[in-house]
Amino acid sequence: MTPAGSLLIADGLHKAYGRTPALDGAHFSIHPGEVVAVMGPSGSGKSTLLHCLAGIVTPDSGAVHYGGRDLSKMSDAQRSSLRRGEFGFVFQFGQLVPELNCVENVALPLRLNGVKRKEAEARALTWMERLEVADVRAKRPGEVSGGQGQRVAVARSLVTGPRVLFADEPTGALDSLNGERVMELLTEAARETRAAVVLVTHEARVAAYSDREVVVRDGKARDMAGVR
Amino acid sequence: MTDQETAAPSRGAFARWTADLAMGARFAVTGGRESWARTIMTAVGVGLGVVLLLFASSAPNAYELREDRGAARSTFDTGTLDELKAGPDTLRVADANTTFRSEDIEGKVLAPDGNQPPEPPGVNRVPAPGEMWVSPALKKLLADNELLRERLSYRVVGTIGDSGLSGPADLRYYAGVDGAVFKHDKGQRIDHWGTQPSNGPINPGVLLLVIVGCVVLLLPVLIFIATAARFGGERRDRRLAALRLVGADSHMTRRVAAGESLCGSLLGLLTGGLLFLGVRELASKVVLFDASFFAADIRPSVPLALLIAVVVPASAVVVTLIALRGIAIEPLGVVRNATPRRRRLWWRLLLPVLGIGLLLPLAGGFGANSSSGDREIYQAAAGAVLLLVGITALLPWLVEAVVEKFGKGPVPWQLATRRLQLSSGTAARAVSGITVAVAGAIAIQMLFATVEDDQTRSTGQDPFRAQMAATLQVDNGNQAAATFAKYRATKGVRQVLGTTSGYAAEAHPKKKRATEDSPTESITVADCATLREMARLRHCSDGDVFVAEASSDMYAPDEPSFLKPGVQLNLRLDGDGVPVTKNPKLWTVPRSAEVVKTKTDPQGSENPGVLATPGALEVSRLTDPTAQVMLVLDPRVPDAQEYAWNTSATLSPTMDVYTLTSTSETNQFATLRKALLIGATATLLLIGASMIVSTLEQLRERKRLLSVLVAFGTRRATLSWSVLWQTAVPVVLGLALSIAGGLALGTLLLKMVNEPWTVDWASLSLMTGVGAGVIVLVTLVSLPPLWRMMRPEGLRTE
Amino acid sequence: MSIGHTLLGLLESGPRHGYDLKRAFDERFGHDRPLHYGQVYSTMSRLLKNGLVEVDGIEHGGGPERKRYAITDAGITDVEQWLAQPEKPEPYLQSVLYTKVVLALLTGRDAGDLLDVQRAEHLRLMRDLTQRKRTGDLSDQLICDHALFHLEADLRWLELTAARLGQLSKAVRS
Incomplete structure (x- = not known):
């Protein structure tokens, strides 16, 4: 797939932690509304690729372009603001603030963007209804099941209406049925809002929810779209 | 299992x-x-x-x-108040204290009556005239200061042993002097050192x-x-x-x-x-x-x-x-128990209520009779402990109750209060130490304030008009004049206000027989410049005499005085101040003497009576005169006070010299209060340290969560503020509670000792300030690790 | 499994007699089912007819005469195409995939690439199944799930094989 019309493009990313190279010249691009699975064995650099794409980590070299701007040339504050406004995140575990209840957790990104509490929680609740977890709104994360917690996390990632959704092993801690449901709801919601989804996973059945997959091996990303 | x-x-x-x-x-x-x-x-x-x-x-x-x-x-033995007879084992001793650059030096001058005088503790041999024993600290001070060596010009013959000292920094000396120093009833005669420990009521x-x-x-x-x-x-x-x-x-x-x-x-x-x-x-x-x-x-x-x-x-x-x-x-x-039990109020309230219940009955009568003293002490201690512990026990409940009401508001505030809601106990426990320390400190400060009021008075002295004063018993007026001259010649002395005073009785009283309570009036002889400091004079020249009447009630006589212009006085009084009618020394107050009002002198006292210039009354006619000097020092001469002290020492080692200050605070209380503040501050810091530890622990535990929060764009400031609030809320509540509890305890304690209610607002606000400082400190110390943990590395799965 | 492609692949490393071919085949791929001689000769004559192999020479010894076969350029292209073409994802693919991987290693081709392509093919089918599942009724879902889990198992085998390529290539070359 050509980078033309792409929402997010990464070019020649290099990143090393200490002496271990995590990314070694990775390329990546994604279109609006597209779900791309990033696959590969553990330690291949999948997560690092996601972190670089999302502007959480700055690559040692290479560029990440989002909407015509190079993320690696932005200040930390600018990237934070971009992540708050344009990106959404779902992780495998440990992502909900334990002392906030579920609806407050979902409303958190909106509130970080300065939305008033009442409005933020109302919008959060709509998303929780979408993800079928409205009934646990007043519970704390410690009091809900793993599947419910993960749906709350998905609701949180979608609440700001992100252009790109980054999901790092979103079903890693769930059983098949729950994982499937979370993936269904996630991809459905993303397609509806024309959000691009970068889906890091090592599970084929999760990757099957994507439109195409990119395989990361030895720090290099290989786009499998053209291979038939 | x-x-x-x-x-x-x-x-x-x-x-x-x-x-x-x-x-x-x-x-x-x-x-x-x-x-x-x-x-x-x-x-x-x-x-x-x-x-x-x-x-x-x-x-x-x-x-x-x-x-x-x-x-x-x-040497002050209550058991031997009666005058001792001089013997081979007796010793005359007098205080010869001095002050060197605000360091108090305790000294005694000794003159043995015989050859077996008792040695002071830590000293092997009573020093001969011109010799002295010094404490190690004084020895060092002497070695470093020429000025002090001039004042204590005795030869050092020994170092006082530890058994004779309060502590290593004790400044103390024993000097041997000539018996002449003890004239005018100075000092006392002793045959042993030491007193029985006093069992007087505390x-x-x-x-x-x-x-x-x-x-x-x-x-x-x-x-x-x-x-x-x-x-x-x-x-x-x-x-x-x-x-x-x-x-x-x-x-x-x-x-x-x-x-x-x-x-x-x-x-x-x-x-x-x-x-x-x-x-x-x-x-x-x-x-x-x-x-x-x-x-x-x-x-x-x-x-x-x-x-x-x-x-x-x-x-x-x-x-x-x-x-x-x-x-x-x-x-x-x-x-962890998912929903922690709600904290109950009743037993938490019971403690302070019990404490108050123990303290209230003591109101007004604490320490009144010594027989029930022990029981009262335990009761008071138990009451105070219960009240203070009760405040501590109330804190977790208060934090929980208050925090439950919050939870709305900006994100950092929400994060902090929700965190506290989930585990208010941890926060409250850390702060409870602060609560006790501050509450107690406030209560003590209140007690201090009153004890201090008893001990600290405005002296009425005016250090702007004169800075030092000294009193000296002299044999006659000429000696007094010579004394003044010596002071005038002292470096750093700008002006000497010297008076010579004695007493006089009515020459022809209505009651013929003179007794101890025959009325007498003071006669002060001084130059016009000095007299102007003592009375409101419109004019004054040598040869004038004034009759000064007291301006304030404190110095006013109980019955109308015999003193008026034209009255004849008897200047001859015996050693106890009883007029001697046989062969009286007569002097008449001139009819032209003006009646004036007294003025508070720089020492803060009034001197009603006859004020005479030297031209009107020859000083040598006064019986047993006392010379008094007030010195106006030159502020540009740095050691002016020390020079004046040195001059005094050459006049007599036992001379009473003092520095004029507007208030006199008993040193003890000033330092106790400082100690209390230091103690409370140290406690607050200690508590701060434990709060830092628990905050860091909490942060480390949620490293991953912090990284996730960073991933979706949380600002550093948001999390920093939440750490601040998380510390601030319990500390502020703790301080509020401790101020309330402290004031309550203080009020009760004051009632017990029958003292009026006062609050030392300055130290109260200082305590509050220190509390605020702890909040800021904990936050500041937590920030670098917080920021370090907010790095995205935390997202990598181990 | 295509015996013809396998024999062609074996010939790619050098001309061999039919008997040699059978032995090489049995050694590497025929643990449970050795080839019959007849199978070898019929396959070889088909390949000869299609021009994918040629007779390199005939040996006359004490026994029957033995033909030595060599691969033609057309034969090499045929092997190439076969290796590059992902197998249709269906159950019990492992023997053909294994053969392909070994032949790729033997002939110095990129076996990792082969596996990647195969995985993409598997995923494509999984995507279709997932899509069908989302729109279908419960029985569709259950049937799709069954297929999905089997495909997933194959995929995991592919992943594992990919991870062990280094080990395998050593074993094959020894």
């Missing part, structure tokens, strides 16, 4: 306990870097507390030893101060020790969970945990003991609160030390077991 216990019934409970405790101790020492860190934190925390406790337990000894030595060198205010002071300083230390025993608890719990996985039952894990903190607290006890020995040596080199202590004096009383050695580790174990009560350590992790 319990069947494991039943499987080994032969194993005694004692053996089981020891084995598990030992295992815990082994974990504490050999459990890798993490458990080492935890053990060291606990040991240091407990050690710091133990140092304070050991010092506190040494205080009675140190005080007593100091007092004993003070009594042993005292000022009830001071007694209360001591009781509450001990409670206030020690309770936070105990709370701190309890907190220190919990350092790193959450990680320890996870380690214990792993132990459960390999087959330990829940009782066993508890015992292992107890063993861990027992080990930490024992190490703390050791650390504390060693630190104490070190600090004690240091303490002997430092002058604290105008007092110094010999290291040997600072020794804990044995029963108290034993108590510390038992109570500290025991309480560490108890605290650990109580802390584990609320959680279940399961093989797969630690389960």
Whole structure:
């Protein structure tokens, strides 16, 4: 797939932690509304690729372009603001603030963007209804099941209406049925809002929810779209 | 898991306990870097507390030893007020204290009557005239200061031994002088040194101060020790969970945990003991609160030390077991009771109410009769402890109740309050130490304020008009004039206001027989410049006489005075001030004498009576005159006061010289109050340290969550503020509660000693300021690790 | 499994007699089912007819005469195409995939690439199944799930094989 019309493009990313190279010249691009699975064995650099794409980590070299701007040339504050406004995140575990209840957790990104509490929680609740977890709104994360917690996390990632959704092993801690449901709801919601989804996973059945997959091996990303 | 216990019934409970405790101790020492860190934190925390406790337990000894030595060198023996006859074993002694650059030097001049005079403590031989024994500290001061050597111009023949000193920094000397120094009834004659320890009634205010002071300083230390025993608890719990996985039952894990903190607290006890020995040596080199202590004096009383050695580790174990009560350590992790029980108010309220109940009946009568003294002391102490502990117990409830109402508001505030809602106990526990310290400090400050009011008065002295004053008994007026001249010639003295005064009676009283209470009036002879400081004069020239009437009631006579212009006076009085009618020394107040009003002199007193210029009354006619000088010093001469002191010393070593100040505060109280503030501040800092530890622990535990929050764009400021609020809310609540409790306790205590209600607002706000400082400090210290943990590396799965 | 492609692949490393071919085949791929001689000769004559192999020479010894076969350029292209073409994802693919991987390694081709392509093919089918599942009824879902889990198992085998390529290539070359 050509980078033309792409929402997010990464070019020649290099990143090393200490002496271990995590990314070694990775390329990546994604279109609006597209779900791309990033696959590969553990330690291949999948997560690092996601972190670089999302502007959480700055690559040692290479560029990440989002909407015509190079993320690696932005200040930390600018990237934070971009992540708050344009990106959404779902992780495998440990992502909900334990002392906030579920609806407050979902409303958190909106509130970080300065939305008033009442409005933020109302919008959060709509998303929780979408993800079928409205009934646990007043519970704390410690009091809900793993599947419910993960749906709350998905609701949180979608609440700001992100252009790109980054999901790092979103079903890693769930059983098949729950994982499937979370993936269904996630991809459905993303397609509806024309959000691009970068889906890091090592599970084929999760990757099957994507439109195409990119395989990361030895720090290099290989786009499998053209291979038939 | 319990069947494991039943499987080994032969194993005694004692053996089981020891084995598990030992295992815990082994974990504490050999459990890798993490458990080492935890053990060291606990040991240091407990050690710091133990140092304070050991010092506190040494205080009675140190005080007593100091007092004993003070009594042993005292010459004021209530038992021998009667004049002693001179004999071979008697000695005349007088105070010859001086001040050198605001350091008080205690001195005595001695003149033996015979050849077997008693030696003062720490001195082998009574110094011969011109010789002196000095304390080591004074020796050093003398060596460094030429000016002081001029003043104490005796030859140093020995160093006073420790048994004669209060402490290493004691400035003291004994000088041998000629018997002539003792004329005019100066000093006293003694045949031994030392007094019986006095058993006089203690000022009830001071007694209360001591009781509450001990409670206030020690309770936070105990709370701190309890907190220190919990350092790193959450990680320890996870380690214990792993132990459960390999087959330990829940009782066993508890015992292992107890063993861990027992080990930490024992190490703390050791650390504390060693630190104490070190600090004690240091303490002997430092002058604290105008007092110094010999290291040997600072020794804990044995029963108290034993108590510390038992109570500290025991309480560490108890605290650990109580802390584990609320959680279940399961093989797969630690389960905290999901919905913690709501805190109950009633028993928390009961404590302070009981305390008030104990204190109220004492109102007005504390220390009134010494027979019920002991019971009252215990009652007061128990009441104060209950009230203070009650405040501490109220705090968790208050934090919970208040925090429940919040939760709205900006994100940092929401994060902080929700965090507190989930675990308000941890926060409240840390702050409770502050609460006791501050509440107690406030109560004590209030007591101080009144005790101080009793002891500190506006002197009425005016240091702008004159800076020093001295009184000297002289033989005759000429000698007085010579004295003034000497002062005038002293470097740094700008003006000498010198008066010579004596007394006079009516020459022809209505009652013929003269008795001790025959009315007399003072006659003061001085130049016009001096007289102008003493009375409101429209004009004055040599040869004038004035009759001064008191301006204020305090100096006004009870019955109309015989003194008026034209009256004839008898200047001859005997040593007791009784007019001698035989062969009287007559002098008539001129009819032209003007009647004037007195004016407060620079020393703060009024001098009603006859004011005469030297041209009107020859000073030599006064009987037993007293010379008094007030010196106006040149502020540009740095050591002007010292020169004036030196001049005084050449006149007489026993001369009363003092510096004029507008208020006189008893040094003791100023330093006690400073000590209290320092103590409270130290406690606040100690608590701050434990808050930092728990905040860091909490941050480390949520490293991953922090990274996630960063991922979705949370600003640093948002999380920093939430850390600030998280500290600030309990501290502010704690301070509010302690101010309320402190004022209540203070009010009760004041009622007990029948003193009016006053609050030292300055120190109250200082306390509040220190509290705010702790909040800021905890936040600032937590920020760098917070920011470090907010780096995205935390997202990488290990 | 295509015996023709396998024999062609074996010939790619050098001309061989029919007997040699059978032995090489049995050694590497025929643990459970050795080839019959007849199978070898019929396959070879088909390949000869299609011009994918040629007779390199005939040996006359004490026994029957033995033809030595060599691969033609057309034969090489045929092997190439076969290796590059992902197998249709269906159950019990492992023997053909294994053969392909070994032949790729033997002939110095990129076996990792081969596996990647195969995985993409598997995923494509999984995507279709997932899509069908989302729109279908419960019985569709259950049937799709069954297929999905089997495909997933194959995929995991592919992943594992990919991870062990280094090990395998050593074994094959020895």
